[in-house]
Amino acid sequence: MKVLVVGGGIGGLGAAIALADRGVEVDVVEKKASFSVYGVGINVPANGLRALRSLGLLDEVLSAGFQFGHADFYDGDGEFIVHVPSAPDPDVPANNALSRVDLHRALIGATERRRVKIHYGTTVQSFNDRGDLVDVRLSDGRSERYDLVAAFDGIHSPTRRRLFGPKYDATYTGFGVFRITLPRPADIIGIRVYQAPGAKAGFCPLSAETMYMFLVTGDPAGTVHNPARFQEILRERMTRFADDSLPGQVRDGLGAGSAAIVWSPISDITLPLPWFRGRVGVLGDAAHACAPHTSQGAAMALEDAVVLAEELTGQESVEERLERFQQRRYPRVKLVQDLSYAILAAEMSIDETNRRDAYAGMRKHLPAQSQQTDRMLNAPA
Numbered sequence: 001m002k003v004l005v006v007g008g009g010i011g012g013l014g015a016a017i018a019l020a021d022r023g024v025e026v027d028v029v030e031k032k033a034s035f036s037v038y039g040v041g042i043n044v045p046a047n048g049l050r051a052l053r054s055l056g057l058l059d060e061v062l063s064a065g066f067q068f069g070h071a072d073f074y075d076g077d078g079e080f081i082v083h084v085p086s087a088p089d090p091d092v093p094a095n096n097a098l099s100r101v102d103l104h105r106a107l108i109g110a111t112e113r114r115r116v117k118i119h120y121g122t123t124v125q126s127f128n129d130r131g132d133l134v135d136v137r138l139s140d141g142r143s144e145r146y147d148l149v150a151a152f153d154g155i156h157s158p159t160r161r162r163l164f165g166p167k168y169d170a171t172y173t174g175f176g177v178f179r180i181t182l183p184r185p186a187d188i189i190g191i192r193v194y195q196a197p198g199a200k201a202g203f204c205p206l207s208a209e210t211m212y213m214f215l216v217t218g219d220p221a222g223t224v225h226n227p228a229r230f231q232e233i234l235r236e237r238m239t240r241f242a243d244d245s246l247p248g249q250v251r252d253g254l255g256a257g258s259a260a261i262v263w264s265p266i267s268d269i270t271l272p273l274p275w276f277r278g279r280v281g282v283l284g285d286a287a288h289a290c291a292p293h294t295s296q297g298a299a300m301a302l303e304d305a306v307v308l309a310e311e312l313t314g315q316e317s318v319e320e321r322l323e324r325f326q327q328r329r330y331p332r333v334k335l336v337q338d339l340s341y342a343i344l345a346a347e348m349s350i351d352e353t354n355r356r357d358a359y360a361g362m363r364k365h366l367p368a369q370s371q372q373t374d375r376m377l378n379a380p381a
């Protein structure tokens, strides 16, 4: 079997590794001219770590990252709300956060060790699905024939557009997130969240020296912030936090020497099944991007990769195997999407009038809800 993976991101590289390990011939095309990802952090929870373990990368990502097993919540004044332990997983740490660059390096290294070629600066120009084969014209002038095209081409997937039209383009949630890498105070040994009306600041340890901060706030549709003003906007939005709270201290310390700030709108994709039309389909963010509130986007893309490889190397027809893949994946990613959006909507509905009730609700319900989610996701993908 010969598979074209479109997109050399987290899911695409994961799929290339998993398929190559099962004897599938794989090509990867990546539109960027070379490997580049934002230098911010990413948290990979236990289920994502299990997927990385099956790609042979667990030790490498653990040694590059920071493991932790809880989240602590505070209000915007710095008053403690609740401690939320992660459900332990018997095999892997509950969470491992690391630099995106390190995660990507590990995936690229493993891909190249399998002698899978990543064709940078290359996209799909057109494809012709002939039923049992797909003829693909690539932007580098080559024409190739594949048994399957698996597109992990991200939230703005051109493949999804080609297959299903603009109806399933990304939907903006009304909120965006600023991220920045910072020195880690010694007491940031798990996620720490400060929930103020209209703004959430979170801190996640990345290494002995570093952590990253994320700030979620609202922005009208169509907002595109000028990167030259990121620091000014971030500082202004963080006035909602008390001066002596960690976000207040970070705000007041932002200056010329600060690391680069990244801003991303939060959008999601609600693509019902099927994700495949014939022998061409979308996976990862291209099929089910969601709000980052459960730290599950990369984990879901990696699970897609591993499960696709498991199912594709079965005995039935390719069509039956693809159907099984989709049936196996859909309920799990839908659960993550619904939950992620529900958390975003709930936290951003907190205002001055309801905040006391909201914090009381978090205190009462968050630990049990979080454990229940962890247990569901710790079940096999």
Ligand SMILES: Cc1cc2nc3c(=O)[nH]c(=O)nc-3n(C[C@H](O)[C@H](O)[C@H](O)COP(=O)(O)OP(=O)(O)OC[C@H]3O[C@@H](n4cnc5c(N)ncnc54)[C@H](O)[C@@H]3O)c2cc1C
Residues within 6 Å of the ligand: 006, 007, 008, 009, 010, 011, 012, 029, 030, 031, 032, 041, 042, 043, 044, 045, 048, 122, 123, 124, 152, 153, 154, 155, 157, 158, 177, 264, 265, 266, 283, 284, 285, 286, 289, 292, 295, 296, 297, 298, 299, 300, 301
């Ligand atoms: C603010 C924010 C914070 C997040 N934090 C977390 C977190 O802590 N934990 C977590 O698990 N997830 C997190 N995520 C989500 C996570 O980054 C994504 O879910 C994950 O990267 C999806 O992987 P993917 O391979 O599907 O897509 P991507 O990683 O986006 O990769 C897509 C690739 O396809 C390439 N491409 C696009 N079009 C083409 C084309 N036409 N031809 C060839 N190549 C193409 C792109 O250049 C890119 O390399 C976060 C997301 C955001 C926005």
